[in-house]
Amino acid sequence: MIWTSEDVARDSVRRNGAGLTARGVDEAVAEAAVRERETEAERQAALRSPPRDLEQEPFAWDPEELAERWAAKHVEWHRVQALMESSGWTVYEPEKGAEGAAWARERETWRAGFLERQAAHQARRRDERDELRAEVRLTAPAGRRIxxxxxxxxxxxxxVVAQLAKHAVAGEDGTVSVPAFNPR
Incomplete structure (x- = not known):
């Protein structure tokens, strides 16, 4: 699952806003508004005269993506500010906000499922590394017996061939034999 700018903003605000007073949230809203204007101006400038690939720094942010992120953070900080005012909170506690808590639970459920699927995939890969896949060509009489x-x-x-291999025993002199068994 790819995180949108809104997802990143929610996560960032929940982590950075926990414990902030109403004044701290107001300052965050003001800062987000300034950053939104700045990054939007940079985005507009980049649209007017796009930089050539050679001039761009290898790890520079994409101006459009950065503008989207700050716009989303501004919206999220406004949501927190409105929530605090309507609820009468003096300190922002992300766990108390129903919308943010539901989003966090959904993300954590998705993350846990992803980690579980990843662990199962890794286990399958480990098992596959231990497997031997072989193509066996048998004579006609041996093939008919199998x-x-x-x-x-x-x-x-x-x-049947796999079970034969499982029951095979190597002797001290290098001979290979298979004790009697019933294939299942």
Whole structure:
């Protein structure tokens, strides 16, 4: 899931705004308004005369993205300011705000699911590294015996070969044998 400018703004305001007084939130709103105007002016300037690739710093922010982020932060700080005024809070506590808390829970649920899927994927990859995939060419008589064993056991021929390999024993002299077993 890709975070939009609004998502980044919500997260940033929740982290940076926790514990701020109403005055601190007012200052954050004012700063966001100034930054929004500045980045919008930079964006407009970049649209009028786009920089050539050679002139651009390799890790410079995209002016359009930066303008979007500050506009979203300004909106989010306004939302927090209105919430504090309507609720009569003296200090901003993100957990108390229903909208912000619901968003944070949704993001945390998504994050936990992503981490769970990632761990399962990594486990599958580890298991795959331990697997051996091989193509075996058998003589016609050996192939017929494997197919007959598979049909009797109700499994596929490749499962019979895998079970044979699982039960195979190497002797001290290097000989390989398979003790009697019933394919399943």
């Amino acid at each position: 197919q007959a064993l598979a049909a009797r056991a109700g499994v596929s021929p490749d499962q």
